Amino acid sequence: SAVISQKPSRDICQRGTSLTIQCQVDSQVTMMFWYRQQPGQSLTLIATANQGSEATYESGFVIDKFPISRPNLTFSTLTVSNMSPEDSSIYLCSARDRLYGYTFGSGTRLTVV
Amino acid sequence: AQSVTQPDIHITVSEGASLELRCNYSYGATPYLFWYVQSPGQGLQLLLKYFSGDTLVQGIKGFEAEFKRSQSSFNLRKPSVHWSDAAEYFCAVGADSGGGADGLTFGKGTHLIIQP
Numbered sequence: 001s002a003v004i005s006q007k008p009s010r011d012i013c014q015r016g017t018s019l020t021i022q023c024q025v026d027s028q029v030t031m032m033f034w035y036r037q038q039p040g041q042s043l044t045l046i047a048t049a050n051q052g053s054e055a056t057y058e059s060g061f062v063i064d065k066f067p068i069s070r071p072n073l074t075f076s077t078l079t080v081s082n083m084s085p086e087d088s089s090i091y092l093c094s095a096r097d098r099l100y101g102y103t104f105g106s107g108t109r110l111t112v113v
Numbered sequence: 114a115q116s117v118t119q120p121d122i123h124i125t126v127s128e129g130a131s132l133e134l135r136c137n138y139s140y141g142a143t144p145y146l147f148w149y150v151q152s153p154g155q156g157l158q159l160l161l162k163y164f165s166g167d168t169l170v171q172g173i174k175g176f177e178a179e180f181k182r183s184q185s186s187f188n189l190r191k192p193s194v195h196w197s198d199a200a201e202y203f204c205a206v207g208a209d210s211g212g213g214a215d216g217l218t219f220g221k222g223t224h225l226i227i228q229p
Binding site: 001033035041042043044045048058092094101102103104105106107 | 145147149155156157159162164203205207215216217218219220221222
């Protein structure tokens with residue numbers, strides 16, 4: 001299955017700043033996804049990122065707050081903008097592999113102070 | 114819209130006993146179904162998946178799950194649990210839409226506790 005390298009693994013950020021999370025896949029994938037896991041909660045889909053098109057955001061998530069780039073078939077970034085303590089979560093990227101389903105990065109644990 | 118229900122927030126099982134974690138889904142067509150496990154501070158690991166075909170699916174670590182369309186269920190089972198199975202278990206549903214693959218919808222998770 002595809003292997004995803006996600007970084008940073010964790011960060012502590014000041015409120016009002018932005019953090020960009022990167023995901024690198026070891027093979028070409030059409031679909032990539034970004035999820036948020038709030039403390040003690042399940043995963044919620046933020047957006048779907050296809051190469052060559054704008055990301056599609058789920059209800060409750062907007063591009064100004066979570067801009068996403070997908071410059072090629074192996075790479076994507078998610079930026080968490082103008083952060084507040086409520087943004088403290090684990091952010092995970094995922095790639096759709098036709099044979100093996102959905103593979104996940106190891107996550108970015110974000111704490112906003 | 115698709116949804117996933119994991120009715121058990123916590124389950125406690127004695128080591129060596131059998132395990133069944135429940136998962137019910139709501140989706141109009143045949144979904145893709147997944148079970149993931151997450152240990153504290155760790156990422157998600159895929160236990161098994163169902164796309165089509167045989168409704169009894171074998172996964173890693175001795176887990177299996179059975180897809181029952183009539184009950185909209187995809188319960189996870191293990192005949193004998195080990196202390197290392199203590200973790201959070203997530204059931205998820207996905208599908209292929211007209212624009213490509215959909216992202217997954219996750220259940221709220223079941224926290225598995227293993228008693229010695």
